[in-house]
Amino acid sequence: MLLHDTALIFGRYARQTLRSRFAMLFGVLMPLLYLLFFGPLLTGLPLRSRGSSWQVLVPGLLLQLGLFGAAFAGFTIIIEKSQGIVERMRVTPVSRLALLLGRVLRDAAVFVFQAVLLVLAALAMGLRAPLAGILIGFAFVALLTLSLASLSYALAMNVRTPQEFGPAINALTMPAMLLSGLMLPMTLAPGWLDVLSHFMPFRYLVDAVRDAYVGSYATAHMLYGVLVALGFATLSVTVGTRVFRKAGA
Amino acid sequence: MAIISTAGLARTFRTKRGLVEAVRCIDLTVRPGEILGFLGPNGAGKTTTLRMLTTLLKPTGGAATVAGCDLATDPAGVRRASGYVAQSGGVDPHVSVREELVTQGRLYRLPRAQAQERAEELAHDLGLTGLLDRRTAALSGGQRRRLDIAMALTHRPRVLFLDEPTTGLDPASRADLWDLVRRLRDEHGTTVFLTTHYLDEADALSDRLVVVDRGVVVADGTPSALKLAHGGASDASLQDTFLAITGRGPAPTDSAPVAV
Numbered sequence: 001m002l003l004h005d006t007a008l009i010f011g012r013y014a015r016q017t018l019r020s021r022f023a024m025l026f027g028v029l030m031p032l033l034y035l036l037f038f039g040p041l042l043t044g045l046p047l048r049s050r051g052s053s054w055q056v057l058v059p060g061l062l063l064q065l066g067l068f069g070a071a072f073a074g075f076t077i078i079i080e081k082s083q084g085i086v087e088r089m090r091v092t093p094v095s096r097l098a099l100l101l102g103r104v105l106r107d108a109a110v111f112v113f114q115a116v117l118l119v120l121a122a123l124a125m126g127l128r129a130p131l132a133g134i135l136i137g138f139a140f141v142a143l144l145t146l147s148l149a150s151l152s153y154a155l156a157m158n159v160r161t162p163q164e165f166g167p168a169i170n171a172l173t174m175p176a177m178l179l180s181g182l183m184l185p186m187t188l189a190p191g192w193l194d195v196l197s198h199f200m201p202f203r204y205l206v207d208a209v210r211d212a213y214v215g216s217y218a219t220a221h222m223l224y225g226v227l228v229a230l231g232f233a234t235l236s237v238t239v240g241t242r243v244f245r246k247a248g249a
Numbered sequence: 250m251a252i253i254s255t256a257g258l259a260r261t262f263r264t265k266r267g268l269v270e271a272v273r274c275i276d277l278t279v280r281p282g283e284i285l286g287f288l289g290p291n292g293a294g295k296t297t298t299l300r301m302l303t304t305l306l307k308p309t310g311g312a313a314t315v316a317g318c319d320l321a322t323d324p325a326g327v328r329r330a331s332g333y334v335a336q337s338g339g340v341d342p343h344v345s346v347r348e349e350l351v352t353q354g355r356l357y358r359l360p361r362a363q364a365q366e367r368a369e370e371l372a373h374d375l376g377l378t379g380l381l382d383r384r385t386a387a388l389s390g391g392q393r394r395r396l397d398i399a400m401a402l403t404h405r406p407r408v409l410f411l412d413e414p415t416t417g418l419d420p421a422s423r424a425d426l427w428d429l430v431r432r433l434r435d436e437h438g439t440t441v442f443l444t445t446h447y448l449d450e451a452d453a454l455s456d457r458l459v460v461v462d463r464g465v466v467v468a469d470g471t472p473s474a475l476k477l478a479h480g481g482a483s484d485a486s487l488q489d490t491f492l493a494i495t496g497r498g499p500a501p502t503d504s505a506p507v508a509v
Contacts, residue, residue, distance in 0.1 A: 001358075008355050019343060080341070088339025088400065091303050092356040093328045 005095040009102020028114040031061040048187045051214040054127035059209035060182035062115050066141045070148035071173050073107050074156025100244045107149040108142045115141045133212035140209050143229040150240035157243050204228040252440050253279040259310030260297050271297040273464035284441045286455030294464040295444045303333040316407050331408040332401030342386035357404040371399040391422030411443040448487040460494050468494045
């Protein structure tokens, strides 16, 4: 039943996404602009990293795409709550967990698709990376969006207006982006900032994807990245499930 | 045998200003096939009661059964037996009528082909046939309401909960909806539990009225019995009867919120 219901909810929201193709392309615009107008600035700089500057920047942009996109996923549920759609579904026997999973899987699919577009653009700009590394990067994007979208929906279920939700998400995503070294690697940072950034879980993800992009798969970065990504996903989906299971949320 | 029965049903909300007792103690019974009008001033606890009876909100006190299923121990059974139309309806404006009806059927676990068949059937029964491929945003108020009700009837529920079903409708659409509610009861024996602020509607449609105020039941009886008891004569207006029961005019500004 969970599978049936999840597929049903996924289908509903996937069709919704396909109806607004423009919005889907719009989502990839911000990282694309970074790629076009920020990427070229890095090509001649000493980044204290292995590989070309593109192998450093593109993993960061992929996770930035997931971070900013998925964290705002909850907006749609705030609108649906005010239209009565959430309650209309909750009075049916549909699995509560499927109401969450169907949505987050749609989000993961959308962001992986956008990530593919971004990588294609990056290849045209000069990125060269092993295929396995690129695929690992997509897996991290999927896990990150799954986690963040779950948390975003959980928060949105408890918030009444988009006016409360937007600023809260902004306040969380900006420091998350800066502290995880998405734009420039934290190896450039002074000691205190480097230490601080280790408290930001996304740092481990970006380090792992950067390793993957230079073809190093059996590294400590990769191990920590996988552990943090899986741990974060488990935690987030658990939180989301609890909120969606609770009656009256 | 009652199809809905509640005993001491209560819900307290925790807010920044302290505890708000939206529903304090609701005792009522509804017989199968009855059309029950659930009345009360704004903030009396009508919507909160409805949301508890449809499993959307956990009661903080008391107990209830709907169609023999206990609210606390068998919410899935309650969901199978009842349909609910919220004040706001519940359809996506960008989705077509057909897609909403089919999805609803699938949410009630009908196989795809049967869900499509049921959508056609519901559209036929509720006069939506020509509108199946329209986006729901393009429907008139009356058509929207009929769609909301069609969605709630997908699984042929034994009990239908309607929260202010005719608010904002023009007189013709209201008359239309009254006919629909009567037809549901007469043809399918559906029990209808509806809230309304229109006393003429309550009068014309309900077999029995339950009036709530400040979270408790303050009157219960047929329209004429209430008029006789509270309005002084069986042909008194329901408006005067209602004011006599609730003891005041418009709701005070500090009344409890409907939902928190």
